[in-house]
Amino acid sequence: MGLIETKAAPAMEAARERYQRVLRDYGDYPLTKSPVLVKNLMRGNRGVPGGMTDTSFVHPYKGVQFNGDLACDEAVERAEIPEAIFWYMMVEQLPSPDDLQAFKSDLNARLEVPGYAWDVLDALPVQTHPMTQLQTVTNALEGEAKFRDAYLDGAPSGEYWKLMLDDGLNQIAWQHQVAAAIYRRMFDDGKRAEPNPADDWSEQFVKMSGVKDPSGHLTAYMRVYFISHADHEATNASANAGAIVNSTLATVPSTLSATYNALSGPRHGMANQESLMLIERVLEQYGGVPTEAQVTEYIDNLLDSGGVLPGFGHAQLRDTDIRFVVLTNYLATIAEVAEKNDIIRCMRLIADVAPGVLSKRPKIANPHQNIDFGSGAVLSALGLPQRNFYTVLFCISRMWGVIAQAVRARGEGKPIMRPISLTTAMVEEAATGGPEALDPYFQDE
Numbered sequence: 001m002g003l004i005e006t007k008a009a010p011a012m013e014a015a016r017e018r019y020q021r022v023l024r025d026y027g028d029y030p031l032t033k034s035p036v037l038v039k040n041l042m043r044g045n046r047g048v049p050g051g052m053t054d055t056s057f058v059h060p061y062k063g064v065q066f067n068g069d070l071a072c073d074e075a076v077e078r079a080e081i082p083e084a085i086f087w088y089m090m091v092e093q094l095p096s097p098d099d100l101q102a103f104k105s106d107l108n109a110r111l112e113v114p115g116y117a118w119d120v121l122d123a124l125p126v127q128t129h130p131m132t133q134l135q136t137v138t139n140a141l142e143g144e145a146k147f148r149d150a151y152l153d154g155a156p157s158g159e160y161w162k163l164m165l166d167d168g169l170n171q172i173a174w175q176h177q178v179a180a181a182i183y184r185r186m187f188d189d190g191k192r193a194e195p196n197p198a199d200d201w202s203e204q205f206v207k208m209s210g211v212k213d214p215s216g217h218l219t220a221y222m223r224v225y226f227i228s229h230a231d232h233e234a235t236n237a238s239a240n241a242g243a244i245v246n247s248t249l250a251t252v253p254s255t256l257s258a259t260y261n262a263l264s265g266p267r268h269g270m271a272n273q274e275s276l277m278l279i280e281r282v283l284e285q286y287g288g289v290p291t292e293a294q295v296t297e298y299i300d301n302l303l304d305s306g307g308v309l310p311g312f313g314h315a316q317l318r319d320t321d322i323r324f325v326v327l328t329n330y331l332a333t334i335a336e337v338a339e340k341n342d343i344i345r346c347m348r349l350i351a352d353v354a355p356g357v358l359s360k361r362p363k364i365a366n367p368h369q370n371i372d373f374g375s376g377a378v379l380s381a382l383g384l385p386q387r388n389f390y391t392v393l394f395c396i397s398r399m400w401g402v403i404a405q406a407v408r409a410r411g412e413g414k415p416i417m418r419p420i421s422l423t424t425a426m427v428e429e430a431a432t433g434g435p436e437a438l439d440p441y442f443q444d445e
Contacts (some may be wrong), residue, residue, distance in 0.1 A: 002169070003102045005162055008090045012411035015054065019412040038431055041422070046315060050232035050419070051243060054080065056403045058233045063322030066231065067092055072322045073329065074249045075227055081200045082226040082400050086172070089404035108197040109347075110173035117141055117178065117194070124402035126185055131264045133182045138257050144170060145251035160249070161411035167252040171445055175256075175396045176201060180208035188384050202226055205396075210347045211383050217334050218382040224330050225379075228323040228371060229394060231401025236315075238262040238269070238398060239405065247417040248405040260395045260400045269391040271372035272379075275311035276387055279346050279377055287366070289345045295353040304359065311373025312354055323371035324351075327378060337381060347377040417433040 040048045057068045065073045066088055079085040083104055087095040095103060110239055122141040124133055147163040155163065181192045182287075188210040190304050190357070194205040202222040206213055213219055234337060242259035263269035286294050299309060314321060328348075331338040338344045351369045360365030376390055422430075429437045 002106050002166075002384045003099065004087060004090060005165055005215050007099065008088075008165070008407075011090070011092045012408070015408060015412050019414070023339045035130075035307070038113065038427055041427065051240060052414075053234035053239075053243070053405045053408065055401055055408060056231040057292075058316050061141050063317060063319075064228075065234055072228055074223050074346060076326050078362075079227055082230055082397075083201055083222050084235060085227050086229050086311035086354060086400045086404060089401065090407065100133060104200065107169060107173045107201070108195075110170050111177070111195055111197065113174045113177055114141065114144060117174070117342075118181070121178070121181060121185070130182050130186060130389050131260065131395070134178060134392050134395060134442055135257055135260050135264070137178050138171075138175070138213055138253050138260065138266045141171070142251060142253040143294060145264060151249060157413065161407050163272075164403075164407045166251060170257060171252055171399065171403065172201070175399055176205040177208060177303050179209075179354055179392050179396050182207055183211075183386070183389055187389070205412040206345065213383065215334075215337075218311065218384065219226075221330060221378060221382055223227045224326060225375060226397045226400070228326055229375075229396070229397030231404065234405060236268070237265070239402065242402045243405060243409065243437060244417045246409060251407060252403060255406050256395075256399060256402060259398060261392055263395055263398070269371075269394050271310050272390050272394070274385040275347075276343070276376035276390075278310055278341055279350065282350065283342055283346055284429065289342050289349065292349065292353050295350055296357050299350075299354055299357045303358075305423060308384050312369050314368075317368070317370065318366050318400075320368040321370035324369050324374055327371060331378065341381045343377050344381050347374055 006275060020343065036048055040046060045314060054067060056064050056066045058064050061119065062071060066072075070078075071090065071285060073316070075085055075088075084095055084100055087100065087103055091410050115139055117137050121133060121137050124136060145167045147167055149161070150163050177192075177195060183188060184192065191210075195208055199207065200223075203219050206219045206222055232239060234240065238259045238416040241262035242255045245258035246252075246255040266274075282295070284291060284299055285298070290298070321377060331348075338348075351373060354369065355367040358364045359369075376387065379385070379390065379393070380387075422438075422441075426438060426441065
């Protein structure tokens with residue numbers, strides 16, 4: 001039994017007891033004052049509770065809060081590296097220096113990626129989309145999951161979370177290596193580099209990728225980036241996809257693959273690429289960093305033509321994304337880079353001007369920037385300009401939270417996820433005849 005398993009065991013037991021108690025005592029209580037409306041269902045279940053996790057919560061004004069109480073800016077300051085925030089999601093307290101070192105040692109003991117995974121990667125054409133490469137290798141690693149065999153051998157349900165955790169730690173030790181190898185084969189010399197156990201996870205990734213970082217700015221930023229993206233509650237598209245798949249008792253690699261597939265869609269995982277492309281178009285159109293008036297003109301023209309300003313607004317947030325604030329706080333530490341880089345300067349200018357322009361449009365509920373508007377710009381400024389690789393970075397960031405959610409779900413004993421589906425005719429029937437018109441289609445459990 002590893003240290004993190006030992007430390008997490010009391011939290012898992014308490015979580016399981018609490019889950020069962022809440023279900024037993026409050027199972028018949030309504031969750032919301034308002035009924036589910038037709039528009040909720042037909043607009044992607046917006047505003048409808050659709051999942052549960054204690055690893056994080058997204059407050060509409062405060063943004064992501066790990067374990068419901070640690071704000072993102074505080075998490076970056078106190079945790080410093082993603083290994084510590086994973087520990088926090090699992091153990092419900094930040095690790096001591098000794099605990100963190102022991103956890104890093106556990107991950108380092110798992111660093112050897114199975115050789116066939118590299119064979120699978122090498123068999124793919126070099127110019128295969130990096131997301132396809134990541135998904136393919138992750139699927140290939142399914143055979144390393146201990147959970148499936150243990151389940152078939154009759155492992156008791158109380159052991160499921162431990163098996164998921166063990167498989168999850170292997171993936172944590174491997175995924176950044178796979179991502180770095182993909183980057184290197186596509187954009188560098190194609191040679192794989194071994195991780196240095198003396199480095200933390202983020203530093204290992206940067207060094208293995210081959211990106212030159214003599215100032216250390218990129219490595220420092222990746223620590224901020226990986227923590228900021230580590231988890232975002234349970235019902236965004238990628239987290240929900242992973243949770244649904246894992247609820248079937250699928251393995252960690254299958255869960256990650258589902259998450260990654262959801263992130264590969266342009267509606268979810270490409271906003272930082274699209275934001276950087278927009279910034280580059282603005283710079284090109286105006287021959288450099290524009291004026292405030294020119295930014296206003298550009299945004300108005302974009303919206304009037306039916307376009308969308310990427311990196312602004314959010315399904316749940318109603319204020320500036322705290323993760324964007326964290327990003328700009330980091331930029332203050334590298335002022336010598338930020339103040340001289342046109343992409344950063346343009347990004348900041350648009351971020352300052354756009355909310356005022358967008359707020360004049362009545363249909364826009366949230367005119368504020370989210371993290372996607374700035375994250376790609378900073379990556380580009382610090383030496384990672386390959387936009388089609390950015391979703392891979394998103395994946396290996398969100399991996400931390402997806403694994404934590406999977407482990408906790410099994411620890412709590414959550415069932416398979418199975419909401420009810422309606423036809424359009426049934427929706428019309430309920431709307432015209434009242435909700436009771438659907439009674440014949442529903443059965444009480």
